[in-house]
Amino acid sequence: MQFKATTPENYISQIPKDRIPHFEKLRKTIVENLPKGFEEQMSYGMIGYVVPKNVYPKGYHCDNKLPLPFINIASQKNFIALYHMGIYANPELLNWFVKEYPKHCKQKLDMGKSCIRFKKNSEIPFNLIAELVKKISVQEWIELYEKNIKR
Template structure:
């Protein structure tokens, strides 16, 4: 469910009222924990935390006009989604997250490759998400991203 919102403020206004408290707290958790250098903006119809072109001029390999994506946050039809490219790219980080999740939430982990789905807004493990967001600096992410891109060539 992609939004056509052009700004983060417009996107936030579209979120259903009953979901706003959890969504806003998740956004705040990310903002309070994300390492310096990432920038919040809209990308792919979601709130995105990206490495700006001023830091990584090459941009995203799929479309170099876009900055390098790292985390996206979305209000989907039936859940809140957190897309974390570090989990997708680092087996070590994924393993850490999977092992830590049951310590922070009574709900079963629902995730795809980079997508963590939160269907029960009262069971979002905010503390764990804060820890996850802190784990990778801009330099760490760019290095991992480049190693993945070079390995696929």
């Protein structure tokens, strides 16, 4: 689901009411744990956390007018999604997350390449998300991106 939103607050106001408290807590968890240098903005119709162009002027290889994406959160039709590009680009980080997830959540891990899907709002492992968010600095993300993703 994409919403016509120009700010994170506007985005949140459009999601289903029962998801708002969980979504706001997810956003707060990310903001409070995100390493310095990342910036919150609307990105691809979702709330995004990016490396701003003043830090990484090359931008995103798919559209270099856009800043380099790192994390996005979205309210999809049947779940809340967390998209973490570091998990996609770093197998060690992915393995760590997959191993840690059952220690924090009763629900089976439901994920794609960079997408972690939370179908039960009450089962979002906020402490684990906080740990995940802290694991990559802006400079580490740029280096990882240039090494593994950018073609």
